[in-house]
Amino acid sequence: MTGVASIAKRFGFTVAALVAGLTLVLGLATPAQQQARPAAAESIVLVGASVPQRAWDTLARIDAGTWPPNDGSGTKGGGTWQNRDGTLPRTDAGGKAIAYREWDVNIKQPGRNRDAERIVTGNDHSAWYTADHYSSFTRMR
Structure with a gap:
């Protein structure tokens, strides 16, 4: 079992839920989500x-x-x-x-x-x- 999977299992999370949570906490986004961000932020x-x-x-x-x-x-x-x-x-x-x-x-x-x-x-x-x-x-x- 991989490190992420074993951590997820130990705390009762699915890997998908863990990845989604990390994405939210770390401010990561998919390419589609990045394109959806307002252009205003890119001009500052x-x-x-x-x-x-x-x-x-x-x-x-x-x-x-x-x-x-x-x-x-x-x-x-x-x-x-x-x-x-x-x-x-x-x-x-x-x-x-x-x-x-x-x-x-x-x-x-x-x-x-x-x-x-x-x-x-x-x-x-x-x-x-x-x-x-x-x-x-x-x-x-």
């Missing part, structure tokens, strides 16, 4: 991974209330971001809805459109960086 990267210093500097200015600069450059910040695709969490750990605001990371250059870099902040104190105009996010805090 580890905390702080590959966030450029300029984004950290902008976040500090957002927190200080000095971003965007009032210089007529066309740099935007503080507008509502809807999270329509549910890419970011919709609720905090307590189940309260999270409201988000979006901010340009860089000052808009004259004669050019705003670039793709943004920071999205939540009323739960979260902050997210995107280099590709909301296609993927890296959690800053």
Whole structure:
């Protein structure tokens, strides 16, 4: 008898029940279950991974209330971001809805459109960086 089968028999489990339980506990999934997961989770990267210093500097200015600069450059910040695709969490750990605001990371250059870099902040104190105009996010805090 194999090790798994003998453990299952000893504790009165079938091998199938043991495998199902381990799958649940370890967060394993079949390929079909993995495909059923929302794409949103795939667009979020580890905390702080590959966030450029300029984004950290902008976040500090957002927190200080000095971003965007009032210089007529066309740099935007503080507008509502809807999270329509549910890419970011919709609720905090307590189940309260999270409201988000979006901010340009860089000052808009004259004669050019705003670039793709943004920071999205939540009323739960979260902050997210995107280099590709909301296609993927890296959690800053």
